[in-house]
Amino acid sequence: MTSIPTIQLNDGHDIPQLGYGVFRVPPADTERTVSEALEVGYRHIDTAAIYGNEEGVGAAIEKSGIPRHEIFLTTKLWNDRHEGDEPRAALGESLEKLRTDFVDLYLIHWPTPARDNYLHAWEKLIELRDATLARSIGVSNFLVPHLEKIVASTGVIPAVDQIELHPAYQRRDIAEWAAAHGVAIEAWGPLGQGKYDLFSLEPVHAASVAHGKTPAQVVLRWHLQKGFVVFPKSVRIERLRKNLAVFDFTLSDAEIAAIDDLDSADGSGRVGSHPDDVN
Template sequence: MTVPFITLNDDVQIPQLGYGVFRVDPADTERAVSEALEIGYRHIDTAAIYGNEEGVGAAIAASGIARDELFITTKLWNDMHDGDLPDEAIERSLTKLGLDFVDLYLTHWPTPAKDNYVHAWEKIVAIRDRGLTRSAGVSNHMVAHLDRLVAEVGVTPSIDQIELHPRHQQRDVTAWCAEHGVAVEAWGPLGQAKYDLGEFEPITAAAAAHGRSVAQVVLRWHLQEGRIVFPKSVRTERLRENFDLFGFELTAAEVAAISDLNVADGSGRVGADPNEVN
């Protein structure tokens, strides 16, 4: 099974399907990531604040997989935006991961009340230029934040990683990203269990039509919409299920029907509002 790649605006290629370790117990991370790598995942998404970079690194070291076959993402936490703290943060993450560089480094949240996300972005660009990350991007940045980064720094992120699932599609942000050549990564692609996706007829109908689970249908919807996804699970059977997305294709009508589940007023959001995280 071959996972497709997306070429970012800096010519770095990222596997469209990965494995996320948000809220994976640090004590269980090495086992879970090792199983994901055995199944075939090569894209792993972690963050400093998750507290499990060491487990990711241990799994990578034990895997024997060549470094150039892996795509590793980590993120700069909110208390490390000022001064030279981003330089300390990336070095700390690399030490925990046991790596010389990551493939993608992101500002985790803009924290707009602190008004230092532009500086954080400047530092991440410099970290990229030093070779400590191959690609530089952001997470949870809204249109106003993105506009300011481009206007003041002159460098467009390669990726914006945002909450995105059938009930919260952030169409203003995705439209901005499409216009500016920025790839969209969907965190919480299944709604993080806030929603029983089996309650929505367009999803269950597609699942029945293709003999697939509702989770597989939603993840396939993301892929066909051109987004990058990295669903999280610690269960082996679910890791396998989430990886098995390439033996079927949703029809255009099925994709459109799932897209119609969006809640336009933003009340479908599961996580925090990026304008309020500080």
């Protein structure tokens, strides 16, 4: 079984650097795919309330027989649950569906800046962490101004910011802020979500040929060597295995630099929604 490296979060907890994400995995397929992911060696599962598949994740973990403390489990607070004591109620619902007493990481899914209540949501997540319902807390899709606001107001730095990030859309402003404040970056859409063709680009293709790996494996390896946490999604067990087979080769500094140069400075590489537009 592949040994997946971990990185230490700023609160002292360790997170597996490669996990399995269930975004857009149909609820009817989730228990099977998560069970297969656990079977082949994944120990980090990323879900969210809005995905509608927390029940399948929980069933797979419970039936796996793997001790709960050996699995790193993430879920997220949806945009309509920021106010009042809704974050606590929402997490309670997620815990019930996931069949667990705690999550390893709880994230605010989007800042929804037009509503301007993400600071209140962050204050509630701090309470949930202190109540040991979430071991670590963080955010998702937060831009630098959002991050600065919650830290200035509470003094609590998120453990994680989960953002769209791939070679053509590297969000260096966020990555630099995160590095300066000890925040781990998790990359969603790490392969361009099939909407941005990374695999035919010369630096990726050249590294694929040089190392005898698929272009997807090269891109995942780039993420890992950059220090990002990554969780590609697949519903096929053979692809799950391939996504794990990225620890037996190393990209050279020149290969990393060439892939770095694929970044679209104008933001044209973005394939998902802009955080300021999700409200």
